[in-house]
Amino acid sequence: MIGLVDCNNFYVSCERVFQPRLNGRAVGxxxxxxxxxxxxxxxxxxxxxxxxxxxxQLQHLIRRGQIHLLSSNYELYGDMSSRVQAILEEFSAGVEPYSIDEMFVRFDGFAPGPLLEHARALHHQVRQFTGIPVCVGVAPTRTLAKLANRAAKKIPGYQGVCVLHPGSPETCGLLQRTALGDIWGVGRRLVEKLALRDVRTAWDLAQQDHKTIKRRFSTTLERTVLELQGSAAIDMNDSDAPRQRIMTSRSFGKLTGDLAEIGEAIRQHAQRSAEKLRQQDSLTRAVYVFLKTNPHRPDLRQYSPSVVIELERPTDDSREILHAASRALQAIYQPRYRFMKAGVMLIDLIDANRQQLSLLDSAQSEAERERSARLMAAMDELNQKMGRGTVTLGRPSPGAAWHLRCANRTPRWTTRWSELANVKAR
Structure with a gap:
């Protein structure tokens, strides 16, 4: 069985953990x-x-005290995400981050009754230990787990936890009530095409012959049909829809504590993630980097750090992404540990064609973006024609300014000694 744990209103929830006065208020x-x-x-x-x-456009609501707007605090959000993941790892056989606020977890070997109680215990403990409210959906496949998670969030009777079993009346009823557009990876165009075949709900799609769907539509939709039928067919990166995050990670051939070796892996992962970003025509606002020691080696020191570096502006430029990843590695690396895995995740993605430009952007800034686009396009074309890795980037130049305007950013409560919360005795 596979679970999907989704943190509710994650960024806002992180802020509320340390500022209870925001509970019940309109926060953005x-x-x-x-x-x-x-x-x-x-x-x-x-x-x-x-x-x-x-x-x-919201200043009038701010002046009236109707809403509270806060600057993004990625360092806090990344750390809170790591804390949630650490709890999930205690409750499951493995964790696969899907985005900064969503994670797939494996629940192998549980009977139906104990699994439901286990999922409820996880739901309770994440809230108790981190203050972050979550919803938990569990099912045999990732697509059904997504559906179960949606039910756990939308239907009060589930109280935040939904476990689906293939063929059960509960699962069939939920499929019948779910519109095609609410299925993971089924976009508007597919909804329109399937409607012509009188396929309008998740249940209708689950009744289709997967081979016929593959022949008339695509392999991706065939996998969705199999998943709705209860057969696992989709890995994390199989969806055709633009990804909410892009992650590249890989275990090392052997344990290493060498900074140069780890740096090479981080640069490779960052470049590959940037290529995927451009392929789906997106930009990233922040870069998330993590390291992991081997949890199955109790004879070694354990240390699995992560950090989020926010970018000056949304970008798909490999140079800027590598620079951020390098800074992140320097921030979390400790020489006393031997690591087994490293990864880079690009988060808070936006459509490159809908980027909101600053009024202060000059003609020089526009020229720089055009040169960046041409350079990245040339690199991608050469790597596509000559083979991946033909053109790569080395270490980014140090000394770039990363100062952002964050007039309403809250303290980084969990990662900066100088910003720890002050507790006053009465």
Whole structure:
């Protein structure tokens, strides 16, 4: 069985952990340089504030005290994500991060009754130990786990935990009530095409012959059909939809504590992630880097750090992404440990064609973006024609300025000694 754990309103929830006064209030988190809203509480959604709304359009609500807007605090969010993941690893056979606030977990060998109780215990302990509310969906496949997670979030009767078993009346009923557009990886165009075949719900799609679907549509949709039928067929990166995050990671051939070797792996993963980013025509706002020791070697010191580096502006330029990844590695590397795995995740992705430019951008900035686009296109073309890795980048130049305008950023409570919360005795 596979579970999907989704942190509810993650960025806002992270802020509320350390500022209880924000509970029940309309809260939004802004993008880099306080540009637009990228995360919303349930209360601010009820006021009609849409995702991507520019901050300047909300000033009247701020003045009236109806909403609270905070600057993005990626360092805090990345650390809280790591804390949630650490708890999940105690409760499962393995964790696969899907985004900074969503993680697939493996529940192997559980009977139905104990599995439900185990999932409820996980749900409770994440909230108790981190303060982050989550929803848990468990099913035989990732697509059904996504569906179960959605039910756990939308249907109050589940109380945040839904476990689906193939062929059960509960699963069949949920499939019948789920529209095609609510299935993981089924986009608007597919919904329109399937409607012509009178396939309108998840249940209708699950009844299709997967071979016929493959022949008339695609291998990707065939996998979705198999997943809805209860047969695992999709890995994390199989979805055709633009990914919410892009991660590249790999275990080392042997344990190593050598900074140069680890740096080579990080650079390789960062470059590959940047290539995937450009392939789906997206930009990233932040770079998440993690290291991991071998948990099955109790004779060795254990240390699995991670850090998020926010970028000055959304980008798909490998040079800027590598620079951020290098800075992240320097921040978390400790020479006393031997690592078995490293990875780079690009998070908070946006459509490259909908980038919101700053009013302060000059003609020189526009020229720089054009040169960057041409350079990246040339690299990708050469690597495609001549083979991956034909053209690569070495170490990025040090000394770049990374100062952002974060007028409303809260303290980095969990990662900076100088920003620890002060507790005053009464």
């Amino acid at each position: 988190v802004l993008s880099n340089n306080d540009g637009c809203v990228i995360a919303r509480s349930a209360e601010i959604k009820q006021l009609g504030v849409e995702m991507g709304t520019p901050a300047f």
